[in-house]
Amino acid sequence: MQxxxxxxxxxxxxxxxxxxxxxxxxxxIHFSRPRRVIPTVPSRKLxxxxxxxxxxxxxxxxxxxxxxxxxxxxxxxxxxxxPSIAMGELALPVAFELAKRLRKxxxxxxxxxxxxxxxxxxxxxxxxxxAGAGYLNIRLDRAWVARHxxxxxxxxxxxxxxxxxxxTSINPNKAAHIGHLRNAILxxxxxxxxxxxxxxxxxxxxxxxYIDNTGxxxxxxxxxxxxxxxxxxxxxxxxxxxxxAQGKRIDYYCWDLYARVSQWYTADPDQAAERKALxxxxxxxxxxxxxxxxxxxxxxxxxVLHRHLETMQRLGIEYDFxxxxxxxxxxxxxxxxxxxxxxKGVLYLETEGKNKGCWVMRRASAEPRHSERSEAESRNxxxxxxxxxxxxxxxxxxxxPDEDAKVIVxxxxxxxxxxxxxxxxxxxxxxxxxxDFGYTKFHQYPNHxxxxxxxxxxxxxxxxxGHADAIYNVIDSRQNDPQNNVIAALRGMGFTNEADRYTHxxxxxxxxxxxxxxxxxxxxxxxxxxxxxxxxxxxxxxGVKADDLIDRLTTAARTEVDNRHPDLSDDxxxxxxxxxxxxxxxxxxxxxxxxxxxxxxxKDALSFEGETGPYVQYAIVRAANxxxxxxxxxxxxxxxxxxxxxxxILNSExxxxxxxxxxxxxxxxxxxxxxxxxSEPAYLAKYAFQLxxxxxxxxxxxxxxxxxxxxxxxxxxxxxxxxQREMTRALGYLGIEAPERM
RNA sequence: GCGCCCGUAGCUCAGCUGGAUAGAGCAUCUGGCUUCGAACCAGAGGGUCGGAGGUUCGAGUCCUUCCGGGCGCACCA
Numbered sequence: 026m027q028x029x030x031x032x033x034x035x036x037x038x039x040x041x042x043x044x045x046x047x048x049x050x051x052x053x054i055h056f057s058r059p060r061r062v063i064p065t066v067p068s069r070k071l072x073x074x075x076x077x078x079x080x081x082x083x084x085x086x087x088x089x090x091x092x093x094x095x096x097x098x099x100x101x102x103x104x105x106x107x108p109s110i111a112m113g114e115l116a117l118p119v120a121f122e123l124a125k126r127l128r129k130x131x132x133x134x135x136x137x138x139x140x141x142x143x144x145x146x147x148x149x150x151x152x153x154x155x156a157g158a159g160y161l162n163i164r165l166d167r168a169w170v171a172r173h174x175x176x177x178x179x180x181x182x183x184x185x186x187x188x189x190x191x192x193t194s195i196n197p198n199k200a201a202h203i204g205h206l207r208n209a210i211l212x213x214x215x216x217x218x219x220x221x222x223x224x225x226x227x228x229x230x231x232x233x234x235y236i237d238n239t240g241x242x243x244x245x246x247x248x249x250x251x252x253x254x255x256x257x258x259x260x261x262x263x264x265x266x267x268x269x270a271q272g273k274r275i276d277y278y279c280w281d282l283y284a285r286v287s288q289w290y291t292a293d294p295d296q297a298a299e300r301k302a303l304x305x306x307x308x309x310x311x312x313x314x315x316x317x318x319x320x321x322x323x324x325x326x327x328x329v330l331h332r333h334l335e336t337m338q339r340l341g342i343e344y345d346f347x348x349x350x351x352x353x354x355x356x357x358x359x360x361x362x363x364x365x366x367x368x369k370g371v372l373y374l375e376t377e378g379k380n381k382g383c384w385v386m387r388r389a390s391a392e393p394r395h396s397e398r399s400e401a402e403s404r405n406x407x408x409x410x411x412x413x414x415x416x417x418x419x420x421x422x423x424x425x426p427d428e429d430a431k432v433i434v435x436x437x438x439x440x441x442x443x444x445x446x447x448x449x450x451x452x453x454x455x456x457x458x459x460x461d462f463g464y465t466k467f468h469q470y471p472n473h474x475x476x477x478x479x480x481x482x483x484x485x486x487x488x489x490x491g492h493a494d495a496i497y498n499v500i501d502s503r504q505n506d507p508q509n510n511v512i513a514a515l516r517g518m519g520f521t522n523e524a525d526r527y528t529h530x531x532x533x534x535x536x537x538x539x540x541x542x543x544x545x546x547x548x549x550x551x552x553x554x555x556x557x558x559x560x561x562x563x564x565x566x567x568g569v570k571a572d573d574l575i576d577r578l579t580t581a582a583r584t585e586v587d588n589r590h591p592d593l594s595d596d597x598x599x600x601x602x603x604x605x606x607x608x609x610x611x612x613x614x615x616x617x618x619x620x621x622x623x624x625x626x627x628k629d630a631l632s633f634e635g636e637t638g639p640y641v642q643y644a645i646v647r648a649a650n651x652x653x654x655x656x657x658x659x660x661x662x663x664x665x666x667x668x669x670x671x672x673x674i675l676n677s678e679x680x681x682x683x684x685x686x687x688x689x690x691x692x693x694x695x696x697x698x699x700x701x702x703x704s705e706p707a708y709l710a711k712y713a714f715q716l717x718x719x720x721x722x723x724x725x726x727x728x729x730x731x732x733x734x735x736x737x738x739x740x741x742x743x744x745x746x747x748x749q750r751e752m753t754r755a756l757g758y759l760g761i762e763a764p765e766r767m
Numbered sequence: 768g769c770g771c772c773c774g775u776a777g778c779u780c781a782g783c784u785g786g787a788u789a790g791a792g793c794a795u796c797u798g799g800c801u802u803c804g805a806a807c808c809a810g811a812g813g814g815u816c817g818g819a820g821g822u823u824c825g826a827g828u829c830c831u832u833c834c835g836g837g838c839g840c841a842c843c844a
Contacts, residue, residue, distance in 0.1 A: 101784085103785095107787075108788070109787095109788095112787085116786085118787095118825095121786080121824060122824095124824060157787050158824085159824095240844055241843075241844045380842075429769095432841080433842095436842060437842075441842070441844085442844055502771075503838060503839060505770085506770080507839095509771095533772075533838085534838085536837095557837090558837090605806090617780070617781095618780085620772055621773080621779095622772090622773080622837070624779085629779070632806095634792090635792045635806095636791065636792040636793085637792085637806085639806055640792095640806070642806085643804095643806050644807090647803070647804075648803090650803060650804070651803045653803090655803080699783065703783075711782095711791090714792090718791085721808065724803075725809080726808090728803070730802085731803085745803090766804095767806075
């Protein structure tokens with residue numbers, strides 16, 4: 026096991042545009058067109074990157090020794106973490122790499138290197154030792170490092186540029202379910218990692234929630250309203266108003282109706298064809314716009330959309346802009362995209378074969394990938410020319426039509442979903458000539474406005490969206506192929522830079538365990554009961570609705586809070602319960618890595634113990650309680666650090682737990698960088714938990730308030746303070762608040 | 768048939784650029800509340816990392832192949 030610390034990261038840090046730093050969310054700045062900022066080096070760099078400096082001087086020293094003593098240079102030097110803190114803080118396996126080249130035993134090389142290095146130790150390094158078969162283990166100056174952590178020196182994160190995150194994107198025809206929650210929580214957490222805040226410079230960020238308000242799913246609910254319920258525009262209006270007046274959720278109503286309609290289509294074999302035709306006619310009317318069907322659709326889709334925003338707001342999830350498919354259609358984004366694609370030669374009219382009469386695009390998989398192949402071959406000669414026989418474009422043209430090509434425009438002249446998506450993504454990158462949405466206000470959050478697209482002129486002072494430097498699409502893994510098609514289109518058009526900065530933030534679905542499905546009262550076939558999990562289905566009305574889950578979590582938390590804090594006011598208990606519920610839910614969705622299928626079970630999701638959000642929240646509350654009882658503050662404890670003689674304590678046997686706690690608190694920047702680089706928020710969730718575990722361990726080992734030695738007591742308080750600070754930050758990025766008490 | 772993902776402790780999952788004795792949580796068992804709150808901590812048992820080859824000083828991690836499971840491969844949207 027090893028880990029990397031950004032403080033020791035050899036990579037150069039990206040330039041920071043100091044001028045863009047804002048501590049508060051401000052729509053004027055966040056959504057402005059990309060500001061090309063001339064990178065400047067922050068003046069604080071020298072002090073902020075002290076730890077990185079340790080490593081740099083360390084590796085530089087070793088390189089110098091290698092060059093002078095053995096006449097070799099290494100491209101990079103690996104730096105690892107020893108298995109136990111007792112062996113040091115850093116481990117260099119450099120001797121292993123050199124063993125063969127120098128025809129010398131690793132341990133002998135390590136011995137020579139250690140001798141040379143010990144003669145001139147870099148600042149912050151206490152000693153060098155040889156360990157195992159030839160590791161160079163480095164011990165740090167614990168007091169020196171701890172003081173820098175206490176002063177909150179940390180490596181900078183972020184850079185210039187505008188990054189667009191698309192997440193949630195629920196069809197506005199039914200209630201959000203647990204699968205949508207995973208999507209929204211992943212996207213929202215990632216957005217928090219990127220965005221500027223008081224801890225980091227970050228990147229400029231825009232959060233978009235794409236609304237497919239003219240799709241077949243909305244059409245289905247419209248069919249239900251108009252043909253199953255026999256409602257018209259006015260009576261649908263009444264229905265929406267009535268449900269609102271009764272405090273009923275319109276999205277729940279649609280959830281049931283959608284399932285009924287889906288069944289109704291095929292319920293009577295004699296009428297199946299007729300009903301399918303009705304469905305199609307409804308869809309076309311809806312796409313066309315300017316008719317009663319479209320108005321009903323807009324009414325219901327907008328009402329459901331408002332509910333989705335409410336649901337997500339319960340979890341602290343907010344959006345900046347809601348682009349709708351209706352505007353992509355009505356503002357003719359596709360026409361501009363089509364012209365561009367033809368100009369760039371990626372879209373062509375098929376004149377033969379099964380796709381005759383369609384405008385098609387070659388699939389991503391059919392593209393020759395020269396660079397990848399040559400790289401693989403150079404690494405491993407055994408992978409050679411067999412797979413180089415993949416058909417090239419030229420060959421395909423000679424051997425007939427590409428039957429595997431993706432149809433973008435149907436033979437009847439209508440554009441497919443992928444076509445619309447290509448147009449939308451060209452717009453995201455500012456590559457769609459002459460096209461932009463109209464923008465109008467839609468929903469007011471406490472601190473900012475959420476805008477929605479319109480085909481009318483924009484509101485005054487509407488911000489500009491689009492023109493992103495990089496984009497992240499939080500879309501489940503089942504849409505892998507369609508996403509790759511869009512990326513392939515960009516690449517094919519020569520927008521390679523954009524294609525490289527297009528991240529399909531893919532994740533696996535949330536399914537139900539058979540037991541959970543049975544508990545909810547669903548019919549589960551014998552076959553399904555044998556499976557590990559069952560896919561949720563909006564069409565079948567099969568799943569756990571997001572609001573139901575939040576309600577259950579809140580109720581469960583409330584029971585606990587009522588038992589523990591009968592003295593607190595009703596409002597306070599409600600607030601704490603909500604914070605715990607959100608903490609449990611968000612952590613649950615974030616603790617799994619993206620491509621793990623979550624088999625949902627209430628037992629796991631409703632747990633507040635073990636590896637959960639509330640566990641971390643509880644650790645923070647404990648730390649806060651110490652300062653309350655001690656009559657001092659975390660800030661005061663940290664401020665006292667420079668004056669304390671802490672080296673003897675940290676270097677002692679009993680100081681190891683303390684030191685481990687300090688070391689772990691310093692890794693937040695690493696984890697954030699790692700989570701961003703890999704698009705994997707789970708790493709941060711894991712870290713928050715480990716930090717809480719480490720703190721709890723320290724908490725039980727040292728009784729702070731009873732400590733009689735004044736120096737020790739202050740050091741203990743500072744340890745609690747730094748742990749509390751970093752746990753709170755880590756949870757903040759996960760979108761989880763720390764309650765006052767719990 | 769093709770593409771992508773997964774297979775690690777009884778269960779649910781981590782394991783980043785290949786590194787030292789493969790880790791958590793849950794469950795089970797044992798111990799710890801008159802303490803800064805036990806939504807906690809300490810300890811125990813539990814592993815052929817799906818199988819087989821290969822590369823490497825070193826493989827859960829990289830390559831090949833096989834097995835098992837999931838998802839996706841429409842002129843639907």
